[in-house]
Amino acid sequence: MQFIDLKHQYSIIKPHIDLAIKKVLNHGQYIQGPEVFELEAELAAYTGRKHCISCASGTDALLMSLLAQGIGQGDAVFTTPFTFIATAEVIQLLGARPIFVDIVEDTFNIDPSKLEFAIDDCQSNAELIPKAIIPVDIFGLPANYEMIEKIGNKFALCIIEDAAQSFGGKIKNKKACSFGDIGTTSFFPAKPLGGYGDGGAIFTNDSEIAGKLISIRNHGQGKSKYNNIRIGLNGRLDTIQAAILLEKLKIFPEELSQRIAIAKKYSQNLNQYFTCQHVPEGYESAWAQFSILALNSRERSICIKKLKDSGIPAAIYYPKPLHLQDAFSDLNYSTGDFPVSESISQRIFSLPMHPYLTNDSINRICDILLSCKEIVQ
Numbered sequence: 001m002q003f004i005d006l007k008h009q010y011s012i013i014k015p016h017i018d019l020a021i022k023k024v025l026n027h028g029q030y031i032q033g034p035e036v037f038e039l040e041a042e043l044a045a046y047t048g049r050k051h052c053i054s055c056a057s058g059t060d061a062l063l064m065s066l067l068a069q070g071i072g073q074g075d076a077v078f079t080t081p082f083t084f085i086a087t088a089e090v091i092q093l094l095g096a097r098p099i100f101v102d103i104v105e106d107t108f109n110i111d112p113s114k115l116e117f118a119i120d121d122c123q124s125n126a127e128l129i130p131k132a133i134i135p136v137d138i139f140g141l142p143a144n145y146e147m148i149e150k151i152g153n154k155f156a157l158c159i160i161e162d163a164a165q166s167f168g169g170k171i172k173n174k175k176a177c178s179f180g181d182i183g184t185t186s187f188f189p190a191k192p193l194g195g196y197g198d199g200g201a202i203f204t205n206d207s208e209i210a211g212k213l214i215s216i217r218n219h220g221q222g223k224s225k226y227n228n229i230r231i232g233l234n235g236r237l238d239t240i241q242a243a244i245l246l247e248k249l250k251i252f253p254e255e256l257s258q259r260i261a262i263a264k265k266y267s268q269n270l271n272q273y274f275t276c277q278h279v280p281e282g283y284e285s286a287w288a289q290f291s292i293l294a295l296n297s298r299e300r301s302i303c304i305k306k307l308k309d310s311g312i313p314a315a316i317y318y319p320k321p322l323h324l325q326d327a328f329s330d331l332n333y334s335t336g337d338f339p340v341s342e343s344i345s346q347r348i349f350s351l352p353m354h355p356y357l358t359n360d361s362i363n364r365i366c367d368i369l370l371s372c373k374e375i376v377q
């Protein structure tokens with residue numbers, strides 16, 4: 001059994017993907033070819049944002065967004081420690097300071113009440129200026145933007161939604177990538193809308209920011225190729241990836257419905273025995289991962305081993321919260337600083353999740369997990 005079955009997906013859309021790649025090979029515009037701009041228009045329409053700026057990865061999407069906001073030395077950026085390293089790495093890379101804020105126990109997303117407290121606290125630090133918040137839509141579930149946007153407005157902070165995992169998720173009728181000032185996503189192959197290589201995109205309604213982002217992704221280009229008006233990078237999405245993503249976008253709504261149906265089946269079978277990620281009323285997850293909590297790390301190890309022995313892969317996202325990673329040791333955090341993230345990191349694990357998972361496979365996975373409960377009790 002596959003954790004994410006991209007081979008199966010390719011076998012279904014092979015003729016379309018092969019043709020799309022061939023078209024690029026024929027026209028030869030490998031860099032910023034027409035498919036890139038076609039994809040940007042379709043993604044903007046899908047998310048309901050005015051502008052979409054494609055880029056080379058979800059990491060570049062975050063980095064470019066911070067650059068466009070002029071964030072650097074002496075600036076504080078608030079985010080969650082329960083995420084992939086890229087979210088906080090880019091803050092540190094620009095010389096700004098990540099300030100971690102613990103998560104909510106049931107959604108695993110940043111806790112708005114703790115966020116407000118952390119911003120208040122930072123205001124008394126003469127060496128740091130609060131500048132931005134990067135909430136993460138963990139495992140595909142949008143963070144609590146109703147409250148986060150109020151806090152952003154209260155403190156005049158820019159909000160950058162890290163929607164790397166949540167393309168397709170929504171709150172009521174508002175889609176992921178459309179919250180805050182800027183939304184960023186990733187097309188890493190394992191993501192809900194994954195390419196067949198690296199890729200990413202940035203979404204905003206602000207035309208001035210969009211203009212800056214277009215310049216930043218191309219070495220800070222001004223009006224012409226060798227006129228550079230700011231420091232940027234090579235953050236362009238390949239035309240071949242754009243062509244592939246255009247094809248994958250066509251099947252995305254169907255794939256998303258299948259993910260939602262699979263998550264529902266998992267929850268129905270498991271939620272009496274394990275804690276599943278809570279999806280608040282009005283929210284919809286894109287189910288990048290289906291993650292559950294064991295009672296403790298021992299029970300988790302038993303479950304993962306039993307699954308593995310039956311040929312079923314499971315993964316741990318994330319075994320160590322970012323404040324305890326060596327890469328952030330200079331921030332002087334220690335164990336106990338973010339108890340919810342720390343406890344969840346000890347207990348969480350993710351099950352196979354992709355649109356082509358069969359009912360039989362889901363039932364098999366759930367039966368094995370329930371048999372582990374009997375071992376532990």
Ligand SMILES: Cc1ncc(COP(=O)(O)O)c(C=O)c1O
Binds near residue numbers: 059083084186200
């Ligand atoms: C929450 C989060 N942010 C950012 C990224 C970075 O995306 P990419 O791998 O496309 O650079 C990822 C990728 O796994 C992610 O999960």
